[in-house]
Amino acid sequence: MIYDVIVIGAGSMGIAAGYNLAKAGKHILMLDAFDPPHDDGSHHGETRIIRFAYGEGASYVPFVKRAGELWRDLETLSNESLFLQTGVVNVGEPTSSFIQNVRTSAKLYDLALEQYSAIEAMKKWPGLSLPGNFVACFEPTAGVLRVEACIHAYKKLAIEAGATLHTNEKVQNIIAGDIVRIQTTHKVYEAKHLIVTAGAWTTELLQTMDITIPVTPTRKTFAWFEAEEQLYHENVFPAYCFELADSLYYGFPSIDGAGLKLGRHDGGETINPNDPLRPFDEQDAIDLQNFINRFMPQHGALKFGKTCKYSMTPDEDFIIDFLPDHKNIVIAAGFSGHGFKFSSAVGEALADLTLNGESNQDLSLFQLSRFN
Structure with a gap:
C-alpha cells in the first residue's frame, strides 16, 4: 500500500496537518513515537499563550491571526472549550525590543492594545509589582489555549475524517525518492509525500538522509505556585510576558484553581532528546522563585515544577519548507518557545504545501535557505 502522505510526528503540528489532509480526501498515515498528547515533547503542561500583537515581530501577525480563526473553528467542530480569553499583558521597559514589536504589530494591523504605566498596571492588577520605569501593553482579545484538549480535538477529527494514526511506533530511517520509504520499529511504509513534524527528534531523523538542519533540542522548565484567587484567578488576572534586561519570562493566571504558572523562555541546556530529562530541581526553582518574588x-508556595523539550533554531524563527532536492518532503521544525499557538495554521499550511506546492500564508520568513 502506498499512502498519499505520511506524517512523522503527530503532536501539535502533525495532528493538525493530518486532519487537513484527511479532510481533503487524502489517504494519510500519521506516525508517532509516543501517544499524543504526552509529556515527552513540548506540547504538555495544560496551557499555552496565544497573542496577536506579536513581540517577536510584526511579520508573524497574519499567520497568528489565521491560527486564531482556526482555533475558533476547531472549538465549533469539536464542541470543546479550547480558548480562554484572559487577555495577555506584555511588560518591560518601553525601549525593549519585545514591547516595541508589540506596539508596532498592533499599529500595523489595527489590533486592540491598552497601554499602561507601571502605576496604572498595578492599580488594574493588584497582584503585580513593577518598577516605575516599566510599561504594560495589554491585549484584551488574546488569551490561553488548553493544549492537551486542542490535540485531542484534532486527533478525534483526523481519525473521523479517515486518517490512520499509529502511536508508540518510532521512525528509524527515511529513504527519499519519488516514493518515500519510512522504516519504523515495526515495518516499512511507503508514500508519495512526507511531512516531518517530529519536534526535538527532527534533527536526528533528517540525519538518516544525510541532511543537517540547525535545530537544537533544549531542556526547559516551568512551575506552578499557590495563588490568592482574588488576585490571580483567570477572571481577574491575564496571561503575561516579561522582557527583562537579561531574560524573558511568561506565565498564566490561576486557571481551574491550578495556581500561577511561570516559565522562563530564554536559556536552557542542550540535550539529547533520547535521554531522560533531568527532573525539575532546586536550581530551576530558585530562578523562577526570584522572578515571582x-x-x-x-x-x-511553589506547588511543583515540570520539564519539557524545546527545539530551537539560531534565530528563534520557525522552519516550514520543502527539503532541498526533495519536493515531496516538507519539514516543520524549530517551533519551541512560541510555536504552539500557530499549530492550527501550520497544519493548514503543511497540507497546502503538500497538496498544491504553495501556501496562502507568506512562509518566506521560515525558509530553510536562510541558514545557507
Whole structure:
C-alpha cells in the first residue's frame, strides 16, 4: 500500500496537518513515537499563550491571526472549550525590543492594545509589582489555549475524517525518492509525500538522509505556585510576558484553581532528546522563585515544577519548507518557545504545501535557505 502522505510526528503540528489532509480526501498515515498528547515533547503542561500583537515581530501577525480563526473553528467542530480569553499583558521597559514589536504589530494591523504605566498596571492588577520605569501593553482579545484538549480535538477529527494514526511506533530511517520509504520499529511504509513534524527528534531523523538542519533540542522548565484567587484567578488576572534586561519570562493566571504558572523562555541546556530529562530541581526553582518574588510578591508556595523539550533554531524563527532536492518532503521544525499557538495554521499550511506546492500564508520568513 502506498499512502498519499505520511506524517512523522503527530503532536501539535502533525495532528493538525493530518486532519487537513484527511479532510481533503487524502489517504494519510500519521506516525508517532509516543501517544499524543504526552509529556515527552513540548506540547504538555495544560496551557499555552496565544497573542496577536506579536513581540517577536510584526511579520508573524497574519499567520497568528489565521491560527486564531482556526482555533475558533476547531472549538465549533469539536464542541470543546479550547480558548480562554484572559487577555495577555506584555511588560518591560518601553525601549525593549519585545514591547516595541508589540506596539508596532498592533499599529500595523489595527489590533486592540491598552497601554499602561507601571502605576496604572498595578492599580488594574493588584497582584503585580513593577518598577516605575516599566510599561504594560495589554491585549484584551488574546488569551490561553488548553493544549492537551486542542490535540485531542484534532486527533478525534483526523481519525473521523479517515486518517490512520499509529502511536508508540518510532521512525528509524527515511529513504527519499519519488516514493518515500519510512522504516519504523515495526515495518516499512511507503508514500508519495512526507511531512516531518517530529519536534526535538527532527534533527536526528533528517540525519538518516544525510541532511543537517540547525535545530537544537533544549531542556526547559516551568512551575506552578499557590495563588490568592482574588488576585490571580483567570477572571481577574491575564496571561503575561516579561522582557527583562537579561531574560524573558511568561506565565498564566490561576486557571481551574491550578495556581500561577511561570516559565522562563530564554536559556536552557542542550540535550539529547533520547535521554531522560533531568527532573525539575532546586536550581530551576530558585530562578523562577526570584522572578515571582519580585513581580508577583503575593503568590504562595511553589506547588511543583515540570520539564519539557524545546527545539530551537539560531534565530528563534520557525522552519516550514520543502527539503532541498526533495519536493515531496516538507519539514516543520524549530517551533519551541512560541510555536504552539500557530499549530492550527501550520497544519493548514503543511497540507497546502503538500497538496498544491504553495501556501496562502507568506512562509518566506521560515525558509530553510536562510541558514545557507
